[in-house]
Amino acid sequence: MSATNTTSRLQKLRALMQSPEYNVTAFVVPSEDAHQSEYVAECDERRSYISGFTGSAGLAVVALDSAALFTDGRYFLQASQQLDSNWTLMKSGLPEVPTWQDYLVKNLPAGSRIGIDPLVFTATDAYKLETDLAKVGSSLVPVANLVDLIWENRPARPASKLMTLSTKTTGRTHTEKIQQLRKDLEKKGVAGFVVSGLDEIAWLFNLRGADVHCNPVFFSYAIVTPDYVNLYLQEKSTSADVREHLGAEVTVKSYETVFDDLRALSANLKANKQKFLLGARTNLAMAVALGKENTTETRSPVTDAKAIKNETEMEGIRQCHLRDSAALINYFAWLEEQLANGVELDEADGAERLQQFRAEQAGFVGLSFDTISSTGPNGAIIHYKPEKPNAARINPDLVYLCDSGGQYIDGTTDVTRTLHFKTPSAHEKRCFTRVLQGHIAIDTAVFPDGTSGYLLDVLARRALWSDGLDFRHGTGHGVGAFLNVHEGPHGCGTRIAYNDIPLVPGMTLTNEPGYYEDGKFGIRIENVMLVRKADTLHNFGGRGYYGFEHVTLVPMQVKLIERSLLTHLEIEWINAYHAECLAKVSPFLAKDSPGLKWLQREAVSI
């Protein structure tokens, strides 16, 4: 990785900042787009453009005589390589390093005028920052996106043709979903809702796009009230098909016009003393257009509804995971054979071949995220992405970690397996087994209604903790149904926000404990699960008990298991899981294929 020369870009940006039109002393460039997407389109990679740093998380603050890039521990090394001498790397999380908000308040001179693009900041964050800045006489100044104005050859905003989904895969028409949303809005006593999350809109209207890499979403906004539904789309994305699918009830309007409509709404709301609901991720520009006083903030009811899959979606999720497991098994069989034959392969070759195996499966649309195919030390880099020509040769003497997933018409997958192609060390086996015990503890957990993933997280860590080991990421996240591979509002991990969201039947959750030894190896074992009612002997409290159903069915490598560490219940779990893999995935593997043979050899009792 090498640094980008940002001197000229910064010069142009600072010239704009000092122009009478904008007149700001600093400009803040976050990673997010106008929809607060986790993954963004190339045209929205403003922070990468201005700083040269391409990691997924980070924020740039360009002042007239300084430029600071804030990022977290995952990216310290990468950022230090990619930033040129114009930049100061701010290592977020280190005790002596301020948050970027504190930096704006305390490190920039009092009385600063801090420019932001109100599209890429949430209203919540902006309001809080405004208050803090006011204390030192500084102010937040919403302006145009100054990076866009100086960005040479900025890619065009993608506008993929939309795909319509039938109830055969979604289980519910968009009309039914809108009906439910209206009931939710009525309950909350609000006049309407501006939907701005791209996956929320895709889910609500049973449409999919391809505007963001690996995320089947499309640039859009929607306004839903008791009286009308407006869907704001890019012209190029729409078609007669889409209009027919949406029906007369939904008015399709142009993507750019949503702000005019919100401004028009503002006066009505004020006159009728009504409020519009804003999701916690809604951008400042929308809140300003509606008028702050006419809005009330909450978690998006669409996000909440989307998280609970219906029977059709659950069946689709089960089915696509069978095919996806078959693809991964085919890949592992192939990879093992290549390595046994002494073929030299790098991590990117592996990722490419795996994608081919996925593409052979029915209903395949694309990847759900860039494949993490990593050998030895690279496995300890949690968000590693192998790229030619830097990808390492897959060394059969080292631990191999593969985290990958696909988008299928009937669901989204996300699976990690850790393999060793020769003889693992006793230490590697012990670590793998501790991770596996955490995985089994989550998989077999039964818990009463009202329990959050925040509380269950300890079960994933207990076995690791007993050896003084741990992992620095969450245990699980929600997964969309043919949608984003990460979705909320729930999750399993140490983030306290998860404690507000009980796990309920119909939710998806990954189960992915791990262990990472810097410079040596990484271990992660990940399945996707569905939350479902548990069949318990009793029902103390009367509110029901829930458990998990795993839908990923790829064997755990037996040679990495230290059997003596396991209880008989854990051994029984492994044996039952392997029997289930064999029974359910074999039909998706060709007769006499290397994949089927590999499955039969690996999915054994221990």
Add this chain to the structure above:
Amino acid sequence: MSATNTTSRLQKLRALMQSPEYNVTAFVVPSEDAHQSEYVAECDERRSYISGFTGSAGLAVVALDSAALFTDGRYFLQASQQLDSNWTLMKSGLPEVPTWQDYLVKNLPAGSRIGIDPLVFTATDAYKLETDLAKVGSSLVPVANLVDLIWENRPARPASKLMTLSTKTTGRTHTEKIQQLRKDLEKKGVAGFVVSGLDEIAWLFNLRGADVHCNPVFFSYAIVTPDYVNLYLQEKSTSADVREHLGAEVTVKSYETVFDDLRALSANLKANKQKFLLGARTNLAMAVALGKENTTETRSPVTDAKAIKNETEMEGIRQCHLRDSAALINYFAWLEEQLANGVELDEADGAERLQQFRAEQAGFVGLSFDTISSTGPNGAIIHYKPEKPNAARINPDLVYLCDSGGQYIDGTTDVTRTLHFKTPSAHEKRCFTRVLQGHIAIDTAVFPDGTSGYLLDVLARRALWSDGLDFRHGTGHGVGAFLNVHEGPHGCGTRIAYNDIPLVPGMTLTNEPGYYEDGKFGIRIENVMLVRKADTLHNFGGRGYYGFEHVTLVPMQVKLIERSLLTHLEIEWINAYHAECLAKVSPFLAKDSPGLKWLQREAVSI
């Protein structure tokens, strides 16, 4: 239980309320004393006196034409029996029942003048209530305690002679503790601290009293600043011994004069722009005397320091638990023999005999709480206290639950065992075993620095949950060192406040999962543990891993264990625990005694 006729008491109270001197339309009577003690002296049982309801938790609101008593689910039955027709029972926790705060705001007429005794309300609660009442034009009016004024034959405030403790049991002189407190205050940048928790004062000055039943504390306040230490004691409690113990550095003043001193301080603080620290439990009267603007609220630094036992205290805790375990073993051996011989005993007889066995032990001072000796259905009443003549006969065909503890000069104990004297049912065994699995999971937990008891709580419930069972109380609380049997700030349970307090070496914690079947039986298994550094293979993250050391050593009744439910690790734990009981407690049992024989028979491998 029968109701108390409160007509005349209420008449007198209402006459006072309407007098020009007080002029209030309601008067609120909580359970707490001026020190926010969990257990109070008889003279402070104002809520019991005015309402007739004697449960440990509850609050009375007497208006001119109504009287309401709020209590929680543990006490609905008892309160309905003890309240006469003057009273309305408000069942706290039921959806249609307001909190007492909401009741004051919404159910009493707007513009009410609500009298309280500022000594028995915390400043925090009062400030919040004031704000809420103001919204409806009502107000909070601090007055004298009107119940005290009409209470005929009110018991005198106890003033037990104080006992001085040497560093042989406390490990640190009061001078060292005050030194540490001063450092804490300096760090927080405050001018001083008013100590008002009775156990905090007892700990800080290495003194003990007997003013509150089962709690070795004494009525007192203390003020600590960098320049002086004032200890406010009742005249009758002090002696030359106590003054000598305290030394010249501590000024002993009269209990009642603390408020004058606080008022005098107020002006100084204001003039010097300094603040005094108030613990979150400090009463409104003290906050008012100091001046609200001169105080800052926080968790008491004394409570935090007290929670972490030093080596001497830990050794005392270990030692007294050996003797206490011997007493309980003697009792169980005796009880079993009596029942086998067909002797009729009631629950109170059992409790009395157990107290005698404790009293035989060296260093015994008294009980740490009223013994819960309960047979069959009474075991499901979590705070049951057997009293003649209503105590039930101990039926050997039913499950027997015994939760008890002692105060010793070197520590405080709290232990629960559940026994069956004949043949338990398969259901009783399965429930007992699930509770035992939760107990073992907590006992063997290893966790990184920073982990709270809020997070560990799920380990105590996991086995129960797998059968659809649960229990409605916390898993563990701190225990004083020859002090209150319940102490904070930490704990293990579902109270979110516990999540703010990581468990660190030196803390005590009980481990007491249970299961209760209304009308049938109760099961609880409780040990006291010390948090200590764990000896782990690795130290990922570098901050250390902790675990528990159990100090209670009484066998688990083998006949109640369903072995087939256990893992080999759980079986190994039970066998090792029993071996430890045998090795460590045998020396405290007389040769050929029934207790020793019982221990040898019960503490076996399974």
